[in-house]
Amino acid sequence: MEERKGRRIIMFPVPFPGHFNPMIQLAGIFHHRGFSVTILHTSHNFPDPSRHPHFTFRAISHKKEGEGEDPLSRSETSGLDLVSFIRVLKQKYAEPFRETLAAEVGGGETVCCLVSDAIWGRNTEDAAKEVGLRRVVLRTGGAASFRAFAAFPLLRDKGYFSALDSRLDDPVIELSPLKVKDLPIIETNDPDELYRIITDMVEGVKSSSGVIWNTFQDLERDQIMDLSSNFHVPFFPIGPFHKHNNDLPPKTKNKEDNGITNWLDKQEPKSVVYASFGSLADIEEKDFLEIAWGLRNSKQSFLWVVRPGLVRGTEGLESLPCGFMDNIGHKGKIVKWANQLEVLAHPAVGVFWTHCGWNSTVESICEGVPMICTPCFTDQRVNARYITDVWRVGKVLERNIMDKGDIEQVVRSAIIDGGDGMRDRCLGFKEMAEKCLGKNGSSSNYLDKLVRHVFTHQT
Ligand code: UDX
Numbered sequence: 001m002e003e004r005k006g007r008r009i010i011m012f013p014v015p016f017p018g019h020f021n022p023m024i025q026l027a028g029i030f031h032h033r034g035f036s037v038t039i040l041h042t043s044h045n046f047p048d049p050s051r052h053p054h055f056t057f058r059a060i061s062h063k064k065e066g067e068g069e070d071p072l073s074r075s076e077t078s079g080l081d082l083v084s085f086i087r088v089l090k091q092k093y094a095e096p097f098r099e100t101l102a103a104e105v106g107g108g109e110t111v112c113c114l115v116s117d118a119i120w121g122r123n124t125e126d127a128a129k130e131v132g133l134r135r136v137v138l139r140t141g142g143a144a145s146f147r148a149f150a151a152f153p154l155l156r157d158k159g160y161f162s163a164l165d166s167r168l169d170d171p172v173i174e175l176s177p178l179k180v181k182d183l184p185i186i187e188t189n190d191p192d193e194l195y196r197i198i199t200d201m202v203e204g205v206k207s208s209s210g211v212i213w214n215t216f217q218d219l220e221r222d223q224i225m226d227l228s229s230n231f232h233v234p235f236f237p238i239g240p241f242h243k244h245n246n247d248l249p250p251k252t253k254n255k256e257d258n259g260i261t262n263w264l265d266k267q268e269p270k271s272v273v274y275a276s277f278g279s280l281a282d283i284e285e286k287d288f289l290e291i292a293w294g295l296r297n298s299k300q301s302f303l304w305v306v307r308p309g310l311v312r313g314t315e316g317l318e319s320l321p322c323g324f325m326d327n328i329g330h331k332g333k334i335v336k337w338a339n340q341l342e343v344l345a346h347p348a349v350g351v352f353w354t355h356c357g358w359n360s361t362v363e364s365i366c367e368g369v370p371m372i373c374t375p376c377f378t379d380q381r382v383n384a385r386y387i388t389d390v391w392r393v394g395k396v397l398e399r400n401i402m403d404k405g406d407i408e409q410v411v412r413s414a415i416i417d418g419g420d421g422m423r424d425r426c427l428g429f430k431e432m433a434e435k436c437l438g439k440n441g442s443s444s445n446y447l448d449k450l451v452r453h454v455f456t457h458q459t
Pocket of ligand 1: 016017018277278281336339356359360361380
């Protein structure tokens with residue numbers, strides 16, 4: 001570690017897989033460029049440090065107060081109000097984070113900067129200021145969705161958040177090509193708190209010393225330019241993170257991973273529908289059954305991730321009619337979790353039926369796999385609009401009208417005829433991503449700039 005002295009970065013991820021995974025990938029990129037990395041982590045979803053031997057992990061514990069269940073002690077968030085969850089997370093960790101950061105920085109070794117997830121908002125700003133540390137923000141979502149988050153005050157003033165149901169298909173003229181139904185909101189008992197979390201995130205980005213994006217210029221050039229002309233802080237779109245050289249050890253395969261690979265190996269090229277809705281979204285049991293029948297009736301092979309908590313109020317698989325899987329035989333496989341990067345890179349996968357989380361979106365594009373889009377909440381709605389209407393690498397299947405007949409038809413058309421050229425267009429973006437990461441590509445150049453930025457701003 002001696003040669004990394006004075007090249008230390010402290011990172012503070014938000015403890016959801018869709019946020020933690022890109023932060024760890026970024027840590028691997030920094031490590032590859034000669035930095036040492038310390039990761040401050042909440043006790044919720046605490047990672048296994050033995051899987052990341054290059055990094056130092058420091059647990060921050062929060063004080064448990066009052067009676068009743070502590071929402072942060074739950075390992076899965078199914079059925080929870082995510083907005084309340086994030087509010088509690090931010091509140092409970094503000095002070096412990098400040099204390100831990102001060103102890104880390106006071107330890108003697110020079111620290112170059114703090115990289116904190118944008119969701120922490122301005123909580124991390126004062127703590128970093130107090131110890132004289134520059135704060136760079138990681139935004140794990142795309143630039144297009146961030147534009148919509150940044151427009152929240154305007155959207156509220158113009159009344160876009162009221163009477164939503166009556167004008168879902170109306171255009172949002174200030175944010176073309178979005179429609180009202182694409183606005184990045186989420187079902188919650190506390191819409192005012194959602195507004196506070198989003199505006200705090202945007203303010204925290206504005207006051208940062210730079211923003212790292214898991215996106216690439218050829219995908220979101222206009223959105224990046226538009227944002228950077230309004231934000232006046234340096235932007236570093238260095239994505240896709242997972243395709244950079246990094247020092248992350250290869251994932252160890254378990255029995256289920258091997259079972260998936262063996263099954264995919266037996267399928268024809270581009271014949272499989274991979275269906276997965278990320279780590280947070282949940283669906284009603286009736287929709288789950290429509291999906292099951294739609295996949296079955298399409299007569300296409302499918303690999304479907306049904307993680308515990310996906311189906312509201314049940315374990316999921318117990319809802320399937322008796323003998324459903326026997327009937328499908330080797331045509332379908334249902335698993336609790338998959339190594340998604342590996343699945344998407346497998347030649348047998350022809351289409352990804354996704355909730356359009358940003359990581360899933362980027363991962364699919366990077367493998368040239370077109371998408372069927374069923375967005376559930378927040379940025380997923382914006383991502384889906386861009387996937388279908390701007391990049392034209394996906395088709396939409398709306399969540400509130402899940403119908404087995406529609407599913408059958410969309411799945412068949414996506415697999416059988418490549419979805420009207422969407423597969424070819426997606427392969428085009430895959431090539432662009434490779435170019436951005438290559439020598440003198442935009443992501444490589446921005447990474448060089450980021451490394452210089454982190455050094456220049458050492459205190
Ligand atoms: C959340 C939000 O929902 C999303 O909208 C936001 O952009 C990021 O935070 P999540 O819903 O989990 O993320 O979706 P996504 O961004 O796609 O991230 C899921 C991650 O888990 C991906 O990196 C994916 O590769 C991984 N994953 C998912 C698996 O490895 N296996 C699985 O079976 C499912």
